[in-house]
Amino acid sequence: MHTGGHILDSFNDSLTEFKSTTLMMGSAALRNLDNSIRGLIERDKTLCNQAIAADDDEDLLELEVDRQGMAIMLKYRPVASDLRLVIATMKISSNFESASDLAVSIAKRSRKIIKGQEIPRVTAIEPLYELVSTMLKNAVTAYSDLDLNQAIALINQEEEVHKMHKKISRKFSREVENECPEYREYLNILFICRWLERIGELAIDIAEEVVFAASSEDIRHSDDIPSSVLEAAANQTNQA
Amino acid sequence: MVTPSTIDKLFNMDTLVKEPAAKATISDTPSTTPKTMDQHTQPSSAASTPSATETKPVIEIDNVSFSYDNGKTNTLRDISLDIAPKQVTAFIGPSGCGKSTLLRCLNRMNDLVETSMISHGEIRIMGQDIHAKDVSAIELRKQVGMVFQKYNPFPKSIYDNVAYGLRIQGIKNKSKLDEAVEKSLRGAALWDEVKDRLKTSALGLSGGQQQRLCIARTIAVQPKVILMDEPCSALDPIATAKVEQLIMDLRQDFTIVIVTHSMQQASRVSDRTAFFYLGELIEYDETNKIFTNPAEQRTEAYISGRFG
Ligand SMILES: Nc1ncnc2c1ncn2[C@@H]1O[C@H](COP(=O)(O)OP(=O)(O)OP(=O)(O)O)[C@@H](O)[C@H]1O
Numbered sequence: 028m029h030t031g032g033h034i035l036d037s038f039n040d041s042l043t044e045f046k047s048t049t050l051m052m053g054s055a056a057l058r059n060l061d062n063s064i065r066g067l068i069e070r071d072k073t074l075c076n077q078a079i080a081a082d083d084d085e086d087l088l089e090l091e092v093d094r095q096g097m098a099i100m101l102k103y104r105p106v107a108s109d110l111r112l113v114i115a116t117m118k119i120s121s122n123f124e125s126a127s128d129l130a131v132s133i134a135k136r137s138r139k140i141i142k143g144q145e146i147p148r149v150t151a152i153e154p155l156y157e158l159v160s161t162m163l164k165n166a167v168t169a170y171s172d173l174d175l176n177q178a179i180a181l182i183n184q185e186e187e188v189h190k191m192h193k194k195i196s197r198k199f200s201r202e203v204e205n206e207c208p209e210y211r212e213y214l215n216i217l218f219i220c221r222w223l224e225r226i227g228e229l230a231i232d233i234a235e236e237v238v239f240a241a242s243s244e245d246i247r248h249s250d251d252i253p254s255s256v257l258e259a260a261a262n263q264t265n266q267a
Numbered sequence: 268m269v270t271p272s273t274i275d276k277l278f279n280m281d282t283l284v285k286e287p288a289a290k291a292t293i294s295d296t297p298s299t300t301p302k303t304m305d306q307h308t309q310p311s312s313a314a315s316t317p318s319a320t321e322t323k324p325v326i327e328i329d330n331v332s333f334s335y336d337n338g339k340t341n342t343l344r345d346i347s348l349d350i351a352p353k354q355v356t357a358f359i360g361p362s363g364c365g366k367s368t369l370l371r372c373l374n375r376m377n378d379l380v381e382t383s384m385i386s387h388g389e390i391r392i393m394g395q396d397i398h399a400k401d402v403s404a405i406e407l408r409k410q411v412g413m414v415f416q417k418y419n420p421f422p423k424s425i426y427d428n429v430a431y432g433l434r435i436q437g438i439k440n441k442s443k444l445d446e447a448v449e450k451s452l453r454g455a456a457l458w459d460e461v462k463d464r465l466k467t468s469a470l471g472l473s474g475g476q477q478q479r480l481c482i483a484r485t486i487a488v489q490p491k492v493i494l495m496d497e498p499c500s501a502l503d504p505i506a507t508a509k510v511e512q513l514i515m516d517l518r519q520d521f522t523i524v525i526v527t528h529s530m531q532q533a534s535r536v537s538d539r540t541a542f543f544y545l546g547e548l549i550e551y552d553e554t555n556k557i558f559t560n561p562a563e564q565r566t567e568a569y570i571s572g573r574f575g
């Protein structure tokens with residue numbers, strides 16, 4: 028729960044650094060996602076290229092998080108909430124890395140799309156993008172504060188993101204089926220829709236790790252959020 | 268959350284067992300027949316079937332308060348905990364919180380301090396109140412052996428160290444003694460290292476070997492319970508690993524209570540962990556629970572190094 032308060036200052040410092048490296052990965056993933064979609068909508072190749080180039084940094088940060096996590100395990104033998112934080116963080120960083128990889132896929136595909144002719148209906152993707160981008164942003168802050176309420180809210184958005192994906196992709200597939208002149212472009216946008224949905228799922232995976240770090244309940248692959256987690260979330264609200 | 272449908276296709280969900288066979292120790296079948304204390308305490312009680320005695324706690328500490336100064340101040344306050352048979356229980360807590368005191372209560376080692384007393388409560392071992400008038404400390408210590416932090420073999424041969432307790436019990440038959448010495452040294456994972464030098468002085472052994480010799484000496488008299496007070500604190504990592512392996516092996520036959528300052532050691536060797544603070548039992552639970560998600564803030568603060 029708390030990274031402060033250890034007798035060993037260096038333990039506190041290492042945990043703080045470890046967390047902030049991971050948070051940097053989170054904001055980089057967000058920025059890359061942003062650039063890739065804006066590149067598509069604004070037909071700006073530079074933005075796409077930025078998202079693609081920035082992914083190298085994300086890869087390096089992921090290696091750095093793992094290195095730091097291993098050093099913390101080795102030196103301080105974390106237990107209880109510290110142990111859960113270290114384990115959750117290493118998984119969360121890999122989720123951020125995957126999100127950034129998906130942003131690269133989106134950027135590459137966008138670059139291809141904007142080489143072709145203008146597609147009037149491209150802005151239809153915006154609601155899906157906004158939903159997913161907000162989810163990823165919330166995943167970053169839920170992790171930053173180990174906020175159970177925010178994590179639970181994210182997990183509860185699972186259906187929403189699937190529905191939104193279905194709704195938006197239906198619009199684009201209609202264009203493809205109608206064999207409109209830009210049907211190739213719309214086909215590529217369908218891929219992008221799927222990758223956006225996948226980023227939403229990653230945000231939920233991150234939220235599940237936050238729940239583990241903050242409450243010790245492993246809720247992956249389960250249908251309901253256990254009452255102990257809801258209680259812990261209520262406690263967090265009361266303490267705030 | 269990912270729906271299980273994809274996994275469903277890959278695995279038959281029924282074969283996925285969530286909990287590995289934990290807590291096997293509780294259901295261990297008895298390998299030894301009930302010993303003197305049982306007979307002593309339950310002369311012919313038909314009510315206690317063998318299975319009932321085996322699953323019953325071996326050690327019951329019942330609201331115990333303990334004083335070193337005739338009850339003026341209590342070093343231990345209102346401690347209650349039960350220890351099941353063939354489990355390893357770790358006592359942890361900051362220096363001076365009373366771990367050794369409680370351990371020494373269990374075989375009445377504190378009797379040596381004249382002004383000491385149990386000011387409240389009762390300790391039962393295999394159902395018997397250990398302070399009852401008809402229980403002698405010597406009888407008790409046959410059932411409750413102890414291994415100390417500072418390994419303390421007698422300045423005698425390796426053989427004589429192990430045979431010591433048996434000879435006190437009046438066993439003189441040489442082949443019987445030979446057999447028991449070998450069995451105990453094997454039990455303490457020391458036989459192969461000393462079998463060719465049994466008649467040489469125990470003091471010529473390395474520290475780790477001396478500590479395992481003390482364990483051999485303790486198990487030679489076949490106690491029910493083995494108490495260990497920081498048994499590895501003077502040992503190097505290899506000797507420590509050997510003693511830890513030994514503790515895990517001994518769990519098959521004995522109930523073990525170990526005081527340790529190493530959180531890693533407690534999480535490796537013990538089934539349950541008790542955390543003490545300022546003479547009180549703060550939390551007592553499965554070791555895994557204590558070290559991944561303790562219920563008490565003070566436990567978490569202590570085990571993760573947050574005490575100021
Ligand atoms: N023989 C004794 N006479 C009087 N007081 C004692 C005696 N032995 C221990 N104490 C006191 O009882 C308290 C508990 O001591 P104990 O040795 O049980 O602590 P501990 O938890 O084992 O500590 P450590 O981790 O340092 O071994 C301490 O305040 C200690 O000073």
Ligand SMILES: [Mg+2]
Nearest residue numbers: 366367368526
């Ligand atoms: Mg002690």
